[in-house]
Amino acid sequence: MNGLSAERLEKRRGGLPVLRGATLQLERGASLSLIGANGSGKTTLLELLAGLSRPNGGSIFWNGVDARKRPMNYRRCVGYAAHEPLIYPEWSGRQNLLFFARLRGIDNPRLQVEQELNEAGLAPFAETPARFYSRGMTQRLALARVFLRRSELLLLDEPFAGLDEESRRRLLDRLHRERERGAALILATHDAEISRQACEREARLLEGAVVLSGGNE
Amino acid sequence: MKHTFAQFSRLFYKDLSLQWRSRGAMAVALLFSLTAVMLFALVYGPFFSPPELPMEARRRELAKLASSVYWTAAAFAGVVAVYRSAEADREAGGIKAVRMDADGSVIYAARVCALSVMLCLTQLALGLLTAAFFDIAWLTLGDVLRLIGVGAAAAVGLGAVGALMGAMAASMRGGEGLLSAGMLPLQLPLLMAASKCAAPIWASEPIPEKMWIALLASYALIMSAVGLLLFELVLED
Numbered sequence: 167m168n169g170l171s172a173e174r175l176e177k178r179r180g181g182l183p184v185l186r187g188a189t190l191q192l193e194r195g196a197s198l199s200l201i202g203a204n205g206s207g208k209t210t211l212l213e214l215l216a217g218l219s220r221p222n223g224g225s226i227f228w229n230g231v232d233a234r235k236r237p238m239n240y241r242r243c244v245g246y247a248a249h250e251p252l253i254y255p256e257w258s259g260r261q262n263l264l265f266f267a268r269l270r271g272i273d274n275p276r277l278q279v280e281q282e283l284n285e286a287g288l289a290p291f292a293e294t295p296a297r298f299y300s301r302g303m304t305q306r307l308a309l310a311r312v313f314l315r316r317s318e319l320l321l322l323d324e325p326f327a328g329l330d331e332e333s334r335r336r337l338l339d340r341l342h343r344e345r346e347r348g349a350a351l352i353l354a355t356h357d358a359e360i361s362r363q364a365c366e367r368e369a370r371l372l373e374g375a376v377v378l379s380g381g382n383e
Numbered sequence: 384m385k386h387t388f389a390q391f392s393r394l395f396y397k398d399l400s401l402q403w404r405s406r407g408a409m410a411v412a413l414l415f416s417l418t419a420v421m422l423f424a425l426v427y428g429p430f431f432s433p434p435e436l437p438m439e440a441r442r443r444e445l446a447k448l449a450s451s452v453y454w455t456a457a458a459f460a461g462v463v464a465v466y467r468s469a470e471a472d473r474e475a476g477g478i479k480a481v482r483m484d485a486d487g488s489v490i491y492a493a494r495v496c497a498l499s500v501m502l503c504l505t506q507l508a509l510g511l512l513t514a515a516f517f518d519i520a521w522l523t524l525g526d527v528l529r530l531i532g533v534g535a536a537a538a539v540g541l542g543a544v545g546a547l548m549g550a551m552a553a554s555m556r557g558g559e560g561l562l563s564a565g566m567l568p569l570q571l572p573l574l575m576a577a578s579k580c581a582a583p584i585w586a587s588e589p590i591p592e593k594m595w596i597a598l599l600a601s602y603a604l605i606m607s608a609v610g611l612l613l614f615e616l617v618l619e620d
Contacts, residue, residue: 213620216479218479218483219619220619220620238486241484244483245483246480246483248479250476250479251475251476252476252477252479252480253475253477253480254397254471254474254477255475256401256404256405257400265393265397266480266481266484268389268393269481269485270484271386271389271484311480
């Protein structure tokens with residue numbers, strides 16, 4: 167299948183089941199918001215889909231690439247923003263982005279990084295160590311790191327948390343552009359309004375399984 | 384291959400850079416080492432062995448003491464360096480972002496190399512302190528080179544265990560406790576071999592029991608191989 171295919175995913179933590187047979191399908195360029203109460207397993211599901219955590223059962227494929235058998239090929243297709251910013255706070259915003267751009271082997275890393283810093287509104291603070299950033303600035307830096315990758319599958323865990331109105335509007339606009347580029351999007355959120363604005367479809371996690379899926383139109 | 388090497392270089396630089404930025408922790412480790420060396424030197428000195436013994440026997444006794452104190456302090460400094468390195472990755476989840484682009488084995492190799500460099504530098508400072516406080520003035524250039532060789536092999540072994548244990552500790556709550564409790568017993572064969580190898584060198588003598596050299600080298604190799612195989616699994620949760 168073209169796109170994401172996650173079948174009967176199971177995950178236990180500390181002996182307790184968090185995911186019980188969660189199944190998701192998503193075509194390229196499509197978008198899905200993941201809704202669920204605290205502890206319903208949204209973050210766990212996104213970590214599995216990012217290829218960072220090992221499921222206890224089930225399978226994950228992106229465009230036919232098996233996340234278990236070819237983890238690096240799979241992960242390189244994915245852009246993942248987690249609850250934590252996934253950056254190095256001791257480094258400045260620019261240092262963080264340059265490091266990740268070079269690690270990925272992006273062409274013209276400096277140019278790309280400057281573009282992302284401008285887009286995130288972080289250019290004036292580019293040399294400031296990230297540990298001095300406010301929560302919103304840290305979130306913008308975390309998202310800039312994700313967008314820098316030009317990923318085919320975007321997995322964003324509460325990406326609007328901590329953002330002001332202007333930044334939320336910019337992020338919504340960016341998500342639309344990413345989808346126009348062909349990226350698929352899964353967004354975990356508590357915010358029904360954001361879910362409607364950012365995604366076409368909605369899936370609900372209940373007791374570790376995806377139980378509802380409907381349109382957001 | 385070129386891309387893998389480029390990734391290794393980036394990660395090596397990242398680990399060294401973050402260690403350097405947290406050099407306050409290393410200063411604490413060195414301070415502890417200085418205290419340990421000073422304390423032993425004061426308690427046992429200024430005449431470290433009975434003056435009636437022949438010079439060679441006195442050197443040998445002093446070298447044994449210096450070697451044990453040196454490696455005790457080095458072990459502590461190693462735990463601090465490993466903890467800082469794991470903490471820098473854990474603090475804001477940076478390691479997860481790194482894993483999106485780099486294979487676990489490359490991350491591990493870079494971490495071991497960076498830790499080894501840090502540990503070698505720490506050991507160098509510690510070696511100078513030990514020589515100064517234990518009044519060891521008879522070492523030749525050859526002895527110094529042999530000590531550097533033992534120190535480098537031990538640093539790779541400590542780095543190999545430390546990188547793996549640091550990743551395990553970073554992935555669980557209260558991991559610092561696990562790091563000390565797990566790392567120190569695991570290091571024991573390496574520390575024994577390193578101090579057994581270093582003691583005769585401090586006395587400017589050849590190493591009589593070659594099994595300690597074999598243990599030191601094989602520990603570093605085996606632990607590095609085990610780490611390369613397990614690192615991705617440890618990070619995967």
